[in-house]
Amino acid sequence: MSDVKEQAGKLDGWELDGEKLKKTYRFDKYLDGIQFVSKLGVYAESVQHHPDISINHTNVTITWTTFSKKELTEKDVAGAKAADNVLKA
Numbered sequence: 001m002s003d004v005k006e007q008a009g010k011l012d013g014w015e016l017d018g019e020k021l022k023k024t025y026r027f028d029k030y031l032d033g034i035q036f037v038s039k040l041g042v043y044a045e046s047v048q049h050h051p052d053i054s055i056n057h058t059n060v061t062i063t064w065t066t067f068s069k070k071e072l073t074e075k076d077v078a079g080a081k082a083a084d085n086v087l088k089a
């Protein structure tokens, strides 16, 4: 297994699915999820690496992959960590 995937496998609550890293965050309130997405969007712009985001009422699913390379990269692992940190901030 690649180094990146080994790192990905150690992340809390993140599911490794092929070349994708996925996690669903569940919020009590709809606008809490929206605020989380907004903050993560600021991060994504700052590093020019953007996750797929699916909002289903109070559940927000974040999927990281590097589409230009069609594979999981260190940027995706960093993005997953950043998403968890955004939640704590």
Ligand SMILES: C[C@H](O)[C@H](O)[C@H]1CNC2=NC(N)=NC(=O)C2=N1
Residues within 6 Å of the ligand: 048, 049, 050, 051, 064, 065, 066, 067, 068, 069
């Ligand atoms: C030019 C720009 O940096 C690229 O198009 C970036 C933008 N954000 C990106 N985000 C992700 N997830 N994968 C990419 O390959 C990617 N490419």
